[in-house]
Amino acid sequence: MKETQYWRRKSEQCLKHSKNSFEYRQLMIEALRKQINFAAYCCTLTDAHTLFSVGAVTEHSIEAIHHKIMELEYATEDINKYEFLVCSGQYLGRLSDSTSQSLRYREVLAPHGFSDEIRAALTYQGQCYGFLTLFKKAENEQPLFQDKDLALIKILMPVMGEALKEFHHYIIEERIPAIEGEQGIIIFDKELRILSSNTKASELLFILRKHESLSDIQVPKPIQAICAKLLADKYKSSSSLIVPIKDTGYITIHTSLMLTSQLEQQIALFINEASPKEMLNFLITAYNLTPREKEVVFEIIKGIPTKEIAYNLHISTYTVQDHLKMIFQKVNVSNRNELVWKIFSRFQLD
Template sequence: MKEAQYWQRKSDQCLKHSKNSFEYRQLMIEALRTHINFDAYCCTLTDVHTLFSVGAVTEQSIEAIHQEIMELEYTTEDVNRYGFLVQSGQNIGRLSDSSSRSFRYREVLMPNGFSDEVRAALIYQGQCYGFLTLFKRAENEQPLFKDQDVMLIKRLMPIMGESLKKFYHYIIEERIPAVEGEQGIVIFDKGLKILSSNTKACELLAILRKYESLAEIQVPKPIQAICAKLLADKYNSNTSLIVPIKDTGYIAIRASLLLTSQQEQQIALLINEASSREMLNFLITAYNLTPREKEVVFEVIKGIPTKEIAYNLDISIYTVQDHLKVIFQKVNVSNRNELVWKIFSRFQLD
């Protein structure tokens, strides 16, 4: 218990001294390094609905192989896949417990000098807000993670998950300037090399790269994730993601597969400021609305009066009014008009 309290205090200190989630994660990794021996790391903030990365703090040697790791996440049934850790409830996995069965270890990690890996899902209140991955190199005096390392990370997981929830659901008031009808478009080959792009796409890609402190030629993690999933699942022809960037706004990314006349795969990426409809589900989750409260909000946005909402949802008028009171409190508004503006109308593109 003492150790959990220590890490809670440490997390609170890191939060206090962090302007954004990147600074928080970097400070927590530095604190963790004083307790666990590791050589490389990657800590990503995730979209709670898709588990796609919306930005990662990554050590440079992992940056070089990150795209390969991401591709294997969706194309192989490997051990300790991030999605499996969350869906199975296992939440944490040490590669050395089953490295002989790992394609990722044999084909990517071992050839690049890595001997072990721990993956942890940063879950809070049943939602995954990020993944922490630590790596060891073969030349390390202790090339494998110890049981006590895994136990320490387990104590840390819900603490970091709660902090990342605050960053992910922080309501950003700023908006990225948008011109009606203008679309940011990028065409990638299946190796994520840019074949063509327009000016707006270049501007938004620059924002994403700055957000992750990437070089101009590097591909942001949200794009790596969404494209890897798209290429792995050929039947899912349209995949989307919203990336919240503090003090900047929300970027919406949508990807689709293309086939050239020679049947070669390419990826068409639309990258724009998030629209009101794209923001709606994101904000409903951010404000922690229940499924029933969500239904009431959808009715209110349509302009449906209380009596008809009660009829449509098969509940009493008084129950609708009670739901509205709670919704107003959660969203910090006082009436229907303010509610509609705060979660819908203000994100309509000019």
């Protein structure tokens, strides 16, 4: 078994040869395949707050059943659900360790010839930035994952988590080409078949598919995840997500549940370039600003002078100046105007 330092060096090598997180994850999986025998995989980059997928590298055999896996993930109780692994602090789970049979195994994996599964939350500093899932085939000489496989994955988790954090928080300077005044709209049925869409939505859907190297009939993972969650949650009729795409820009996805006159479920999906307000909240997290620094930033965007910020926040002007120095350092700007431009103004439509 390779030790932590080996995988740190391997991760650094993969980063150097990767233009984006997809290439990085693919290279790491290829390196992992030399150490662990598995038949298929899915490696997802996630939003650390919602745990929604913002793009996945997926084996072809899993691509065909991914939507069903996502549906069960949100709609039913099961073993080693991603959210449970993160919230419980367990982070790693092997399907064959459970004494009760998994619904996911019975309804999806077993019918497609899979015999075991490892799920790992790729965490760094307490935040989850991705999920790695490996699958075994029943026809394999060893149809179940071994303890040594779990031990290796446990070493790999924080290494990949740190790398994926940098990809997710990479600040993209480009903006998604937008059709001014038009909202991108897609109507799906509950099986995620497109019923109708407008031109802008089709253009942005093409960008998401290209981002994941999907065909023109496949549904991108962020849409699969957010729609599955929406359909599963009968008490929440909408949800939203930002998808960062390196060298392209930021796409926002909003969903809302609808019912036809025959009481059939449909999903209205609104897909657009991220708004200034959406990007402000996203970048505050990406730049790792503290709650107090966030309050100072909101005051600055309103054009509030230092003395008034101090009064509003019940702190001294010297403390405000200290916060500003740290904010400027984190965002890599030298004054207020540059700060407002970098995290807010530049996302406004011309």
